[in-house]
Amino acid sequence: MYIFGASGHGKVLASMLQDLGIEIKGFFDDEPKVDRLFDIQVYNVEEYQNLKISEMIIGIGDNADRKKCALKYVTKYVTIIHPKAIVHSSVVINLGTVIMPGTVINVDATIGKHCIINSGAIIEHDCSIEDFVHVSPNAALAGGVTVGEGTHIGIGANVIPGVIIGKWATIGAGAVVTKNVPDGAVVVGVPGKIIKINKF
Numbered sequence: 001m002y003i004f005g006a007s008g009h010g011k012v013l014a015s016m017l018q019d020l021g022i023e024i025k026g027f028f029d030d031e032p033k034v035d036r037l038f039d040i041q042v043y044n045v046e047e048y049q050n051l052k053i054s055e056m057i058i059g060i061g062d063n064a065d066r067k068k069c070a071l072k073y074v075t076k077y078v079t080i081i082h083p084k085a086i087v088h089s090s091v092v093i094n095l096g097t098v099i100m101p102g103t104v105i106n107v108d109a110t111i112g113k114h115c116i117i118n119s120g121a122i123i124e125h126d127c128s129i130e131d132f133v134h135v136s137p138n139a140a141l142a143g144g145v146t147v148g149e150g151t152h153i154g155i156g157a158n159v160i161p162g163v164i165i166g167k168w169a170t171i172g173a174g175a176v177v178t179k180n181v182p183d184g185a186v187v188v189g190v191p192g193k194i195i196k197i198n199k200f
């Protein structure tokens with residue numbers, strides 16, 4: 001297994017893979033700052049074509065950069081679910097997604113490709129999470145919430161039942177989202193208010 005990205009999120013993925021007893025053959029990075037990480041080789045992306053990549057996971061925390069990487073490097077991506085996550089058997093999780101320790105994902109939720117469901121996040125029943133979303137640590141989505149592609153839910157944010165959050169939106173740390181959120185909106189506070197709309 002190779003990890004694309006040798007900084008913060010890449011390190012977290014490496015520690016998860018070690019917990020699962022999965023061998024890490026190397027890291028890739030476009031600007032490697034170290035030669036080795038966890039005593040594992042860090043390769044420059046230029047070496048990508050020279051190696052036989054059997055399986056890979058993207059260790060890039062930024063949603064837009066993770067999408068660019070997934071589109072550029074087409075290979076066999078895997079899904080990682082930490083054994084200390086609680087995931088109902090009906091939940092659909094797509095390739096390239098990482099489910100961190102302490103998360104709870106309840107019945108009939110669906111999670112797209114290359115998402116990060118971070119430590120202690122709660123995704124309640126019937127939620128629909130599109131590709132390249134990051135749900136930060138300790139954030140909670142109540143039942144039937146929809147989150148559009150590339151959206152970042154900040155640490156400790158809460159979303160009430162049935163809310164629809166658009167694509168490439170940002171929900172600030174600790175916000176409480178009580179209304180639908182348009183594409184690209186940045187929402188902060190309790191109750192959540194839009195402070196700007198980003199182009200994407």
Ligand SMILES: CC(=O)SCCNC(=O)CCNC(=O)[C@H](O)C(C)(C)COP(=O)(O)OP(=O)(O)OC[C@H]1O[C@@H](n2cnc3c(N)ncnc32)[C@H](O)[C@@H]1OP(=O)(O)O
Pocket residue numbers: 118136137153154155170171172173174175186187188189195
């Ligand atoms: C393992 C991990 O680390 S996972 C990573 C988890 N990361 C996060 O959760 C980060 C979430 N990011 C945030 O909360 C950010 O503050 C953002 C994205 C909401 C806003 O960032 P920016 O666009 O840079 O906005 P900026 O910092 O300029 O703040 C704009 C205003 O919103 C306020 N604001 C910013 N964030 C918040 C927040 N979370 N709650 C309430 N108010 C906020 C600021 O105080 C400022 O108000 P002012 O104009 O009255 O001074």
